[in-house]
Amino acid sequence: MVLLETRQLLKHFGGIMAVNEISLSIGKGEILGMIGPNGSGKSTFVNLLTGIYTPDKGRTLFKNRDITTLPVHRITEIGIARTFQNLRIFQNISVLTNILIGRHSQIKNSLWDVYLRPLSAWKREKAAREKAMEFLELAHLADRANELAKNLPYGEQRLLEICRALASEPELLLLDEPCAGMNPVEMDTLAEFIQRIKAAGTTVFIIEHNMRFIMSVAERIIVLNMGKKFKEGSPLEIQSDSGVQSIYLGEEEDI
Amino acid sequence: MKSGEKVNVLLHIAGIIGLAVVPLVIENAYYMGIVNLILIYTILCMGLNLILGYTGLLSLGHAAFYGIGGYATAILMTRYGFSFLPSLIISGLLALIFGMLLGIPTRKVRGDYFCLLTIAFGEIFRLVAQAWIPFTGGAMGIVGIPIPKLFAWTIRSETDFYYLGLILVGFTYLSVALLTLSRFGRAFVAIREDELAASVMGINTPAYKILAFSIGSFYAGLAGSYLAVYQTTITPSSFRLDESCLMIIMVIVGGMGSLLAPISGVIIMTLATEAFRSLADYRMLIIGVIMVTVLLFRPQGLFGTAAFKD
Numbered sequence: 001m002v003l004l005e006t007r008q009l010l011k012h013f014g015g016i017m018a019v020n021e022i023s024l025s026i027g028k029g030e031i032l033g034m035i036g037p038n039g040s041g042k043s044t045f046v047n048l049l050t051g052i053y054t055p056d057k058g059r060t061l062f063k064n065r066d067i068t069t070l071p072v073h074r075i076t077e078i079g080i081a082r083t084f085q086n087l088r089i090f091q092n093i094s095v096l097t098n099i100l101i102g103r104h105s106q107i108k109n110s111l112w113d114v115y116l117r118p119l120s121a122w123k124r125e126k127a128a129r130e131k132a133m134e135f136l137e138l139a140h141l142a143d144r145a146n147e148l149a150k151n152l153p154y155g156e157q158r159l160l161e162i163c164r165a166l167a168s169e170p171e172l173l174l175l176d177e178p179c180a181g182m183n184p185v186e187m188d189t190l191a192e193f194i195q196r197i198k199a200a201g202t203t204v205f206i207i208e209h210n211m212r213f214i215m216s217v218a219e220r221i222i223v224l225n226m227g228k229k230f231k232e233g234s235p236l237e238i239q240s241d242s243g244v245q246s247i248y249l250g251e252e253e254d255i
Numbered sequence: 256m257k258s259g260e261k262v263n264v265l266l267h268i269a270g271i272i273g274l275a276v277v278p279l280v281i282e283n284a285y286y287m288g289i290v291n292l293i294l295i296y297t298i299l300c301m302g303l304n305l306i307l308g309y310t311g312l313l314s315l316g317h318a319a320f321y322g323i324g325g326y327a328t329a330i331l332m333t334r335y336g337f338s339f340l341p342s343l344i345i346s347g348l349l350a351l352i353f354g355m356l357l358g359i360p361t362r363k364v365r366g367d368y369f370c371l372l373t374i375a376f377g378e379i380f381r382l383v384a385q386a387w388i389p390f391t392g393g394a395m396g397i398v399g400i401p402i403p404k405l406f407a408w409t410i411r412s413e414t415d416f417y418y419l420g421l422i423l424v425g426f427t428y429l430s431v432a433l434l435t436l437s438r439f440g441r442a443f444v445a446i447r448e449d450e451l452a453a454s455v456m457g458i459n460t461p462a463y464k465i466l467a468f469s470i471g472s473f474y475a476g477l478a479g480s481y482l483a484v485y486q487t488t489i490t491p492s493s494f495r496l497d498e499s500c501l502m503i504i505m506v507i508v509g510g511m512g513s514l515l516a517p518i519s520g521v522i523i524m525t526l527a528t529e530a531f532r533s534l535a536d537y538r539m540l541i542i543g544v545i546m547v548t549v550l551l552f553r554p555q556g557l558f559g560t561a562a563f564k565d
Contacts, residue, residue, distance in 0.1 A: 076457035088452040101445045105457030107438045114437045168457055
C-alpha cells in the first residue's frame with residue numbers, strides 16, 4: 001500500500017533547479033533511503049514534503065489526500081514527522097519537555113479545558129508525561145528526562161530529536177541526515193533504533209550521505225543527482241551500479 | 256502526595272498568610288502605596304513575561320494595553336455609570352482584543368520589526384489619548400473616577416486597595432500558571448527557542464504568537480483598570496514608552512520565562528525608583544546601573560531559567 005506519493009515535484013530557487021520533477025512513492029511499513037551528493041536536492045525535497053517550501057509544480061499525496069499546500073503544522077498533525085539535518089532540539093529545556101512539545105498535537109486540551117476544567121486537563125497532561133517517558137525509554141534516555149537537552153552527548157541529542165518526532169505518533173517519519181557528525185558506535189545504535197521504529201509500525205524515509213549506513217538500514221534506495229531522480233533500486237543494485245559510482249567517485253570512499 | 260509537593264503546598268499557604276498580614280505590619284500609608292504599586296507592576300510584568308519571557312516577543316507597547324484598560328474603566332465608570340467589576344472585566348477584554356488586533360498583522364514579522372511596530376502602537380495610543388480631547392480628556396485626562404465597590408465591599412483605603420490588588424495578583428498568578436504548565440505554555444517556549452522547529456512539532460506558530468500576545472495584554476488591561484480606580488484619575492503620561500521600558504527591565508532583572516521570577520525585578524525596581532526619588536534626574540541613571548550590574552553577573556536575571564544564561 002502506498003503511504004506517500006509525489007508527482008513531478010519541482011522547486012527552483014532563481015535559476016537553480018533544486019528539485020526537478022521528482023516522482024516517487026513510499027510504501028507503508030518500509031524503510032526507504034535517499035542518497036545523493038551535496039546539492040543534489042535531498043534536503044529541499046524533505047522541505048517540500050513537510051510544507052516548509054511550497055513546490056512550484058507537482059503534487060504530494062499522503063494516504064491519497066493532497067497535502068501539497070498544507071502548512072507545516074498541519075502536515076505534522078496528519079501524521080508526518082521529521083528531524084533536521086542540523087539538529088534542532090530545544091537546547092535550553094529539559095529532555096522530557098522536548099518530548100512533550102513533540103507530542104503537542106496529541107494532547108487534546110483546549111484553552112477551555114486548561115482554564116475551566118483544570119482537573120481533566122491535568123489528567124491528560126499526566127497521561128502525556130507517562131507516554132513521553134515511554135518514548136524516552138525506547139531510546140534509553142529515560143534516566144536523563146530532567147536534564148537540559150544541551151547537556152546530552154551529541155549522539156543522544158540526535159536520538160532525542162528522533163524521539164521528539166516519534167512523540168507525535170506519525171505514520172511517516174522523515175530523517176534528514178540522521179548520522180551527520182556521529183561516530184561509528186553511535187551509528188550502530190541509531191541503525192538498531194531505526195529497526196525498532198520500523199518494527200513498531202512506522203514508515204521511515206531516510207535522507208543520508210553516509211553510504212555504509214544507508215546500505216545497512218534501507219530496504220530500497222533512491223539516488224538523486226542534480227535535482228533529478230537518477231536511479232532507484234535495492235541497496236545491492238545501487239551499490240553495484242556504475243552510474244551511481246561515477247556520481248560519487250572521489251567523494252565517498254567506502255563505496 | 257510526594258514530599259516535594261507537600262513543601263510546595265506549605266510554601267503557598269505560608270505565602271498567602273504572609274501576604275494577607277502585610278497591612279498589619281506596614282501601617283504607614285506611604286509605604287502601603289509603594290506596596291500597591293508593586294502589585295500593579297506584578298500584574299503587568301506577569302503578563303509581559305508571557306509575551307517576552309515565554310514566547311520571546313520583545314514588545315515595547317505594553318504600556319498601551321495598560322492604558323487601554325485604564326481609559327476603559329475611567330470612561331465606563333465616569334460617563335456610563337458602570338460599577339467596578341464589569342468595568343474591570345471589560346477593560347481586560349478590550350486590552351485582549353487590541354492585543355489580538357495588533358498581533359494579527361505582526362504575527363509573521365521578524366523580531367526587530369515586531370519590536371518597532373509595538374513601539375509605534377504604543378506611541379499612537381498615547382498620541383490619540385492626548386489629542387482626542389472630547390473622549391479622553393486630552394493631556395488633562397479623566398478625573399473623578401468614583402470609589403469602587405465590589406459587592407458589599409467599598410474599596411477606599413490603601414489597605415482596601417492592597418487586598419483588591421492581591422486578589423488580582425492571585426488571579427493572574429493562577430491563570431498564568433495554568434496556561435504555562437499546559438501544552439500552550441510549552442508551545443510558547445518552543446516558539447521562543449526555535450520557531451521553525453516549533454511549527455514542525457505541529458504548533459500553529461502565528462496563532463500561538465497572537466494568543467500569547469493577547470492574553471499577556473489582557474493582564475495589562477486589568478492592571479490599568481486597577482490603576483484608574485486607585486488613582487481616581489487617568490492621564491496619558493502614565494502610559495509612555497518609559498513605562499513599557501521599565502516593565503521590560505523589571506522582567507529581565509527578575510528573570511524571564513519563569514513564573515514568579517519577574518516579581519523580584521518588580522520589587523527591586525519599584526523600591527529603587529522610590530528610594531532615589533529625591534535624586535530626580537539621576538534616578539534613571541541608578542536604574543540603568545542596577546540593570547547593567549544584574550545582567551553582567553546574572554544574565555538570566557535574578558531567578559531566571561537557564562535559557563537566558565548566554
